[in-house]
Amino acid sequence: MKIAFYTLGCKVNQYETQALEQLVTQRGHSLVPFEETADAYVINTCTVTAVSDKKSRQVIRRARKAAPDAVIAVCGCYPQTHPDDVEKLGVDLISGTGDRTGFVDLLEREWRDRQPITALDDAFQRRSFESLPAGGLEGRTRAMLKMEDGCVNFCSYCIIPYARGRVRSLPLADCVRQARELEAAGYREIVLTGIEISSWGQDLEGKPELMEAIEAICQGLSPDTRVRLGSLEPRTITPDFCRRAAALPNLCPHFHLSMQSGCDTVLARMNRKYDSNRYYKSVTFLHEAYDRPAVTTDLIVGFPGETEEEFQQTLDFIQKCAFSAMHIFPYSKRPGTPAAKLPGQVRNAVKEERAHRAAQIARTMQDTYLDSWVGETVPVLFEEEREGLWRGHTTRYCEVEVQSVQPLHNQLRQVQITGHAGGALQGVLV
Template identity: 65%
Template sequence: MKVAFYTLGCKMNQYETQAMEQLLRQRGHQVVDFSDEADAYVVNTCSVTAVSDQKSRKVLHRVRREHPGALLAVCGCYPQTHQEDMAALDVDLISGTGDRAGFLDLLEEAARERRLIESIDRSFDRRTFEVLPAGGGENRTRAMLKVEDGCVNFCSYCIIPYARGPVRSAPLDVVVEQARALAAQGYREIVITGIEISSWGRDLKCGKSLIDLLEAVAAAVGDVRLRLGSLEPRTVTEEFCRRAAAIPTLCPQFHLSMQSGCDATLKRMNRKYDTARYLESVELLNRHFHRPAVTTDMIVGFPGETEEEFSTTLDFIRKCGFAQMHLFPYSIRPGTPAAKMEQVSAQVKEERARRAAEVAAGMHRDYLEGCVGEVYPVLFEQPKDGRYAGHAPNYMEVLAEGEDLHNEVRSVRITGTDGRVLFGTIEE
């Protein structure tokens, strides 16, 4: 059977799609590009906002229109949280976010029997971590390694706890075994990822936390670089930084989830920290690492956000000096507490997003300019604009003259920047 995947949303969806593709190949099926003719089309959906739901529906409708005779399957967060919407989508297989291997069994069954199959569990009943193949696809330089699933933070704007269920951690020995396998396959960088990796180990009750996991993986994979996915600020303590800084292969890029730089807004968001604790995390990272790239997410125009609150947030992000920011105008997610709050107008959200983007762009330029003169081990990936492109440990993109550098790590002296990327010269 020829199977094509379309993936929307977060890195977890990307990871799980790659895992399902690997499992299908092991079963003797052929994975083809989504633009090719296939026997079955799988849409792995996102439901983080109502717009995400709309995108998922649009893709499903397009596949049914363009490939009326093909098997159409939907999985992911959208059917998990909106099973009632599925009847109108004319799909052959409906599943959610759990049991990806079981989903492939159902895909084969649906192909044989050509009947509607629905299989969506109760996400809150999940208690075990599903181990899936790790990897990054063909010709990739870095691989994602999923170590955790689920979240119990229940931020007021977020549907993910309902879609993914409670925290489930991969056992330490399983993570180490998968990391060793990735290193043996030739990957030069492993990204430790999950829905909320700061909670890793909480459910295992083994007395270990994320830093213990990181040390164990580092010891197992030698000189393979390690990069952390998004962290909760509370994870970053003095002990965490001291131990993390002692891991020479850990990339000094830390994505600290923020969402707002105003305490009143954070409280409405039901975040579990305030700006003082967040700033403490930023200062600890800057104290223990040489020019770390601290990056973050920020929601603009959250319900009830006043001009004063937004100005407070702008002042706060300047104080943090982020290397890079991802900005999102608030989008209503039906079914969450924030959807019932007083909304900010689209015009105000757009204007605030523009102002925040200007501040973020200035901080990004400042960070890049501070990289000039530094020497970084760059992991090269692919040709770009007449040069070879790769990423420094701080995840800033670097362009340098060279050929056949795919998956090579070379020392590069940074000679300049255009405010978007770094330019450099290979020194070896």
């Protein structure tokens, strides 16, 4: 069977698609690009916003129109929470966010029998972590290691706990084993990912904390194999966390601390578990432990009820934090969440204008951060060549561009930084 995959959404979805790719190729099936003719098209969906749902539906319709006789299989968060919506699209196989190995069995059955299948469970009844093959196929430099699934934070704007269920953790020994296997396969950087990795260990015996896993993984690898963390809950960052993290030479000093707002009243309406003062303490702890750590974040603008004064508080706060990079999103109303019913829904034009203002500040902060590296020599892990330039990333996840007539894929090289443009550092090989 020729199978084409399409992935929407987060790094966990990307990881799970890569795992599915490995599972189907192990059974003798072949992979083809999504734009080419295939026997089956698998769409791994996202449902984090209403816009995500729309994108998922568009891809499903596109696949069905392009290949009316092929198997159209849909999995991921969207069918887990909205199976009826997916069924209306004429999908052959509907699955959710669990039992990926079982999904491959069903895909083969659907290809053989051509009888519509819907296979969904109750995400909140899951109690064990589904271990899947980590990494990806050949040609990749950076591998993802999924160490956690599920979330019980129940932020007022988020439907993901209903799609993913309770916290489940990959046992510590398995985390270390998978990391070593990825290193042995040639990956030079491993990204620890999950729905909410700060919750790792809550369901394991003895309730180990995240730093125990980070230390064990880093110490089980060679010093040249990078370990990068996925998004962290801000309260994870404590003086003890920073002290232990800074002692790990292969842990990248890049910390993505999910923020969403810099205004306490908005954070309260979001049902976030911290205030701006606690968030800023986390940023301060990191700067005390590291030289120029890359602190990045997410920001939602135009949350229901957000006034101009509240938004200005957020703008002042992000400048105080001096982020190296930001992801900025206009609030997207998500049916099924408490925030969708809150009064004071902000007009789209206002949300877009606020996103633009925040993005201007974010670009200025990024330029300032990149300026600080000009003239320095830094290690860069190169990934690909585009438009005549080899591109890679520093430990702080700054993109770097250099010219080279020799291939640099998956090489760790020293680069002297000469400048920056378009959000990327530029330099010459040393």
